[in-house]
Amino acid sequence: MIVTTGLEPNAATIAHAQRFASQYALPLVKRRDESLDQLRSKYAVDEIFVVSAKGVRLDLREEDAFFFHPNNAAFRIKRLERGDTDTMLSVCQIAPGDRVLDATLGLGADAIVFAYGVGESGRVLGIESQPVVAMLVADGLKTWQTNSPSLKQAMERVEVAAGHHLDVLRSLPDHSFDVVYFDPMFANTEQASTGIQGIRKYANYEPLTQEAVTEALRVAKRRVVLKEGKGSQAFQRLGFMPYRTNQHQVVYSYRDKIGGE
Ligand SMILES: C[S@@+](CC[C@H](N)C(=O)[O-])C[C@H]1O[C@@H](n2cnc3c(N)ncnc32)[C@H](O)[C@@H]1O
Incomplete structure (x- = not known):
């Protein structure tokens, strides 16, 4: 697994990604303008934690992303x-x-x-x-x-x-x-909500x-x-x-x- 950010992250998102990657000892990869599929091939991973202003989501190849939500x-x-x-x-x-x-x-x-x-x-x-x-x-x-x-x-x-x-x-x-x-x-x-x-x-x-x-x-x-x-x-x-x-x-x-x- 690797950690990256959304495209054009702001300073708070970069800091969040750094904290998350270091807390779980995961490699943090600069997103630049690469697609998630390009990063998957480059780093030979399926699962990518993507940090954006909305939080952290686990992006999965060809499946819905998995992310925290307070739900009900x-x-x-x-x-x-x-x-x-x-x-x-x-x-x-x-x-x-x-x-x-x-x-x-x-x-x-x-x-x-x-x-x-x-x-x-x-x-x-x-x-x-x-x-x-x-x-x-x-x-x-x-x-x-x-x-x-x-x-x-x-x-x-x-x-x-x-x-x-x-x-x-x-x-x-x-x-x-x-x-x-x-x-x-x-x-x-029943866990129907998105995410x-x-x-x-x-x-x-x-x-x-x-x-x-x-x-x-x-x-x-x-x-x-x-x-x-x-x-x-x-x-x-x-x-x-x-x-x-x-x-x-x-x-x-x-x-x-x-x-x-
Ligand atoms: C039905 S969900 C709980 C939903 C939760 N009450 C909520 O409001 O979001 C059950 C969760 O318990 C975890 N779980 C199952 N067995 C466990 C165990 N032995 N120890 C700790 N967690 C466990 C599962 O991985 C799953 O995430």
């Missing part, structure tokens, strides 16, 4: 600001000051909404096992431009850890987060394991929450309690810290 977090935060509720925050019983471990970060929309819910005194740590996804989301959370101060602040508060959640959970002390949240991939997970289609190519599709749930129950002080795609029955296999059934479809389920768990 923008309108969910808008609705919360109007006084509406958010089902995920309700299932997780989120209050200001809570510490949330999002064990399947993806592009971070849920983590951003958690960060809004827990506020400045809370903490949200997101774990993502796939390096490309973790790189794009870690950069995007810090650099995405928006007119919404609440969205901006929430994005900036999300911390990103690249790694498998089982390894990260094992390294954490008992009761060190109030809530641990899992939203694993499913073959039919985040790329997550289908790069995501980890491993099913959630009992071992990870056991570790999560040790790390969580209050509750472990599972979100699943419609039609998936992971909650039964893993002993979770449905939060609400909608036409017999479970989307959120949870396990509480009771009975010595």
Whole structure:
């Protein structure tokens, strides 16, 4: 993989590209007036991180580019600001000051909404096992431009850890987060918006394991929450309690810290 800029980058874009390349120890290549396909041939790569004023995108040969976008977090935060509720925050019983471990970060929309819910005194740590996804989301959370101060602040508060959640959970002390949240991939997970289609190519599709749930129950002080795609029955296999059934479809389920768990 290489990093380059769009055509005619300004100084801020060049600085952004330099930071990104040096953070991930990737070669930074001057774009000059070459096409991305010319750079692909010249450097014998398929995937090119292209930095522009809009942020970093992963340009793929003959496929849609993959880039960070706050996705549904923008309108969910808008609705919360109007006084509406958010089902995920309700299932997780989120209050200001809570510490949330999002064990399947993806592009971070849920983590951003958690960060809004827990506020400045809370903490949200997101774990993502796939390096490309973790790189794009870690950069995007810090650099995405928006007119919404609440969205901006929430994005900036999300911390990103690249790694498998089982390894990260094992390294954490008992009761060190109030809530641990899992939203694993499913073959039919809906990720239709432009840009985040790329997550289908790069995501980890491993099913959630009992071992990870056991570790999560040790790390969580209050509750472990599972979100699943419609039609998936992971909650039964893993002993979770449905939060609400909608036409017999479970989307959120949870396990509480009771009975010595
Ligand atoms: C459905 S997406 C999460 C979407 C996210 N909740 C959001 O709002 O954008 C699942 C993500 O979890 C990641 N993942 C799956 N298994 C993982 C694991 N064992 N450790 C860390 N990340 C994992 C996948 O690579 C994928 O990016």
